[in-house]
Amino acid sequence: MKKEKRNILMIVFIIAIILAISTVSYAYAVRTSTLKINGQGNVDASVWNVKFQNLSSPTIIGNTVINTAPILSDTTIGTFDVSFKKPDDLLSYNFYIVNNGDIDAKIGTFTKDIVTCTGSGTNQVIDETLVCDNLIYTFKYTGTNLDVATGDLLRSGDSKQVTLTLKYIGSSLPTNSVEITGLGITIIYIQD
Secondary structure (H helix, E strand, O other), rough: HHHHHHHHHHHHHHHHHHHHHHHHHHHHHHOOOOOOOOOOOOOOOOOOOOEEEEOOEEEEEOEEEEEEEEEEEEOOOOOOOOEEEOOOOOEEEEEEEEEEEOEEEEEEEEEEEEEEEEEOOOOHHHHHHHHHHHHHHEEEOOOOOOOOOOOOEOOOOOOEEEEEEEEEEHHHHHHHHOOOOOOOEEEEEEOO
16 A cells, blocks of 8 residues: 555656646746747839929010020029110020929928129119119019919929019119129929
8 A cells, every 4th residue: 555655646746747847838938939020121212303404495575685595404504694785674584393203392492592783883882773673583483473482392293384584674774784693593302
């Protein structure tokens, strides 16, 4: 009987050890589960392409003389030089602002330089005031009376025709020639 008790105790002890080992193994497995996520992602390059295109021939009213025609690049219209010879002389150009990229754009910054008139001679101040007070310099969407302005949207694939106009509306001319500077405009498009 002693031997039987000892065998039973031994079996109970072995079962207890097996249960203890199983419990520890299960607890370890629960605490050390391995999780895997497999996948792949891409961020494709976008195309940013906002530019000027298709500068028109000038519209000239009156006796306006183009001393130097403008040069158009993708991002600049520059180096134009014009002389007004009588009241109501006008010069304007039409061109497009085009978004050939795949990102919608909007004007983040629109800045027009300060127009400066520089005269000479005995009536310098009077001439400068006469010219600057009677000079109209606009940048509008063609066919509208809407100025190009900060916040204007240009969706991907769209284009907008704009008109740049310089006009002298004075009823008289200065005594001496007056040089006009500060006709620069800077437009910075940003992602919408």
